[in-house]
Amino acid sequence: MTKLRLISIVAISLVLIAASFVAFELFTVRDSTERLVKVQAGDNAGVIGDKLKREGIVRSSSAFRMLAKLRGADRSLKPGTYVFGGHSNLWNTVSRLAAGHSENIRITFPEGLSMHLTFQRIADSGLADYQSLQAAATDTALVRRLTGYPLASLEGFLYPETYLFPISSSPDSILALMTQEFFRKTARAGIDIWQIDDFYRKLILASIVEKEAGNSAERPIIAGVFDRRMRLGMPLQSCPTVDYILEKKGIRRAVLTNADTRIPSPYNTYQNPGLPPTPISNPQVESILAALKPAAHNYLYFFADNQGNNVFSASYEEHQRLQRRMRL
Numbered sequence: 474m475t476k477l478r479l480i481s482i483v484a485i486s487l488v489l490i491a492a493s494f495v496a497f498e499l500f501t502v503r504d505s506t507e508r509l510v511k512v513q514a515g516d517n518a519g520v521i522g523d524k525l526k527r528e529g530i531v532r533s534s535s536a537f538r539m540l541a542k543l544r545g546a547d548r549s550l551k552p553g554t555y556v557f558g559g560h561s562n563l564w565n566t567v568s569r570l571a572a573g574h575s576e577n578i579r580i581t582f583p584e585g586l587s588m589h590l591t592f593q594r595i596a597d598s599g600l601a602d603y604q605s606l607q608a609a610a611t612d613t614a615l616v617r618r619l620t621g622y623p624l625a626s627l628e629g630f631l632y633p634e635t636y637l638f639p640i641s642s643s644p645d646s647i648l649a650l651m652t653q654e655f656f657r658k659t660a661r662a663g664i665d666i667w668q669i670d671d672f673y674r675k676l677i678l679a680s681i682v683e684k685e686a687g688n689s690a691e692r693p694i695i696a697g698v699f700d701r702r703m704r705l706g707m708p709l710q711s712c713p714t715v716d717y718i719l720e721k722k723g724i725r726r727a728v729l730t731n732a733d734t735r736i737p738s739p740y741n742t743y744q745n746p747g748l749p750p751t752p753i754s755n756p757q758v759e760s761i762l763a764a765l766k767p768a769a770h771n772y773l774y775f776f777a778d779n780q781g782n783n784v785f786s787a788s789y790e791e792h793q794r795l796q797r798r799m800r801l
Contacts, residue, residue: 512553629680
């Protein structure tokens with residue numbers, strides 16, 4: 474093999490490798506949270522690419538900058554707000570830049586998020602800041618207007634769903650959209666909340682059931698456990714209520730400590746009988762239905778197994794025996 478031919482083969486191989494890399498970068502789909510990116514006067518594709526890489530939206534800021542230049546998307550950048558991320562590849566990401574301003578941002582809220590974590594997710598997207606959302610959600614006049622109840626906050630009413638928010642949304646309009654979805658979902662499920670005298674208490678119970686349930690079938694059973702405990706004057710002893718206290722302190726634990734269960738707080742159901750003063754999460758309608766109609770049984774205890782489900786028992790002795798068996 475001649476030296477010239479060897480050089481040609483190496484050159485072709487390098488071109489093919491480069492082409493494969495470019496194709497991979499261009500068309501490999503990445504899933505990321507949609508985020509608003511504000512383009513200031515003088516910003517270029519390099520500045521935007523660096524930010525998108527930091528946010529995990531693109532793998533390579535250099536590839537983003539190169540493609541933006543090749544497509545001419547960096548030559549007509551206008552100051553404004555753009556949406557990047559979601560289920561997208563590099564080509565689509567640059568296309569958003571080339572298309573100009575975005576109209577909506579998609580944000581998904583999983584079931585069982587607290588108001589605190591809901592607002593953190595919105596703030597991370599860039600749609601609204603945490604403090605403004607918190608102030609609006611604890612404005613008692615707004616809360617009453619949105620829910621019909623004289624409550625201290627919207628905790629429990631911010632329905633978990635995927636939303637398309639206009640990028641110009643105010644905190645009030647964000648909260649209004651989420652509470653409207655709550656009332657739409659409950660109405661579709663046949664729940665007339667105005668005919669239920671203690672609906673807010675049921676919503677508080679549903680928020681605990683949402684955090685405790687390992688699967689949908691367990692929801693009425695867990696609601697029945699807590700209903701029985703309250704009828705017997707037993708404390709609920711629900712770990713998620715203590716997690717709710719710790720969450721606001723930035724603490725997350727796989728297992729609570731004994732000291733955690735002694736935290737003085739009206740939300741600590743190890744220390745206080747009955748329900749906490751407000752919901753501890755934003756539950757889906759299935760948990761609300763379970764709270765409205767708890768299953769009838771003789772269970773008083775349950776614990777999570779290592780399969781994502783719960784194991785139920787009628788006595789503390791049986792509860793301990795089952796736990797010991799699970800550890801074997």
